[in-house]
Amino acid sequence: MTYRIEALPIAPFAPFFTMTDAELAAVGARRWVADAPGRAPCRVSLRDAEAGERLVLVHHVHMTDPSSPYRASGPIFVREAAVEAEPVEGPAPEMLRKRPLSLRIYDRRNMMLEGLVIDGTELDARLEEWFGHPATEQVHIHFAPRGCYLARAVRQEPSLP
Template identity: 55%
Template sequence: MTFRIHGLPLSPFQPLFDLEDAALAALGARGMIADAPHAAPCRISLADAEPGERLILLNHRHRDAAGSPYRAEGPIFVREAAVEAALQPGDIPDMLGRRLLSVRAYDADWMMTDADVVEGRDLAARLDLWFADPAVECIHLHTARRGCFMAAARRA
């Protein structure tokens, strides 16, 4: 079974970079500058921000499934220079491959069917295993330590 990892679309976040700090704060967001390598993973480009890059930290509802108790939201980073990720089937971006991940599988009704903690280097094998189950519709990838949403995987 082949999977494809998807980042978030860029268009909803682009206007945020035109806002002043006070306007961002009113939205519960913060403008930031990345201060260390691998510390600010962008959910659009699926790449870590380089030190000195401008980004925004904001709350995002990544699963708004009506009728499911698994509706979820949390903090994400978006790089000002982000370009939407266009990964090939089976590709694991470096920002995921280097992290310990909390991986959660969902069916078509957004009910969780399984979950596990997976080293990023082992993610491809785990995704293939879960997508072998026809009940699994989507898999969400989170950081294991902080729990932040990183990306989604679907069958390719």
Template identity: 40%
Template sequence: MSPFRLAGLDPAPFEPLFLLDDAELAARGIVRRFADADRGFPCRVGLEDARVGEELLLLNHEHLSARSPYRASGPVYVRRGARRRVLPPGQVPPYVASRLISVRAYDRVHRMVDAQVCEGRVVAAWLEAAFARAEVAYAHLHNARHGCYSCLAERTWTPAVRKA
């Protein structure tokens, strides 16, 4: 079994935002968008690109909120009515596989221990190797070109620690 699985964001904090009008959203730094193509609007909850005509919000999201030098936030798209998707171990969705991805691995105290920019088609192999290391607790994927947070890679099992 693969040592990682990808997980989308919890939709609950975003759902009430869809009820706000555009002026209320703008006051919070949020933009309402409607997808005008089937690619280019990757929903961080459902882990897939929105389809033409679907409503999304573009907003800043704190994806690493721990007290750490790596605390971070960035832009994300969230689609109206999206359900949180957690993929089977080892699976990488097309919206990741078709993009240039920055992968960042963190330890249990939220310090970055490894990072790489790679084509999405090799993300699974990179994550397999990263999670083979016991120090890696989780990883974040980002779209490398625009810097947007993409999703969380969480551990599905812990490797045996070798004793010297």
């Protein structure tokens, strides 16, 4: 069984880049300038913003299933210069591997099977392990200290020849 790590699409966030600070504040978002490397991970490009780079900090719903008690949302950063990352079929991007992570493992009904905190260097091995379980459908990857959503890994069935 294989998996792929997916970034968020840029389209839903593009309107934020042209908003004024007042318009952003009215929708609960903020403009942000990265003050140091590694402090603002972009969920669209799956890379960290460089110091001085402009981003928006917005609220994002990452578990949208209204029938699941695990529906969830929270703040995310999106770089104004972000280019949407292609799905990654391993190894995980550096942005994920260098952080302490919280993994939330879900089945097809969006019910949580397990949650655990790991060192980012363990991510690929843990995803391989969890996608070896037939019940695992997706894994949400969060920044462990603050709980912010980073990306998700989804089951990818092997392609037929």
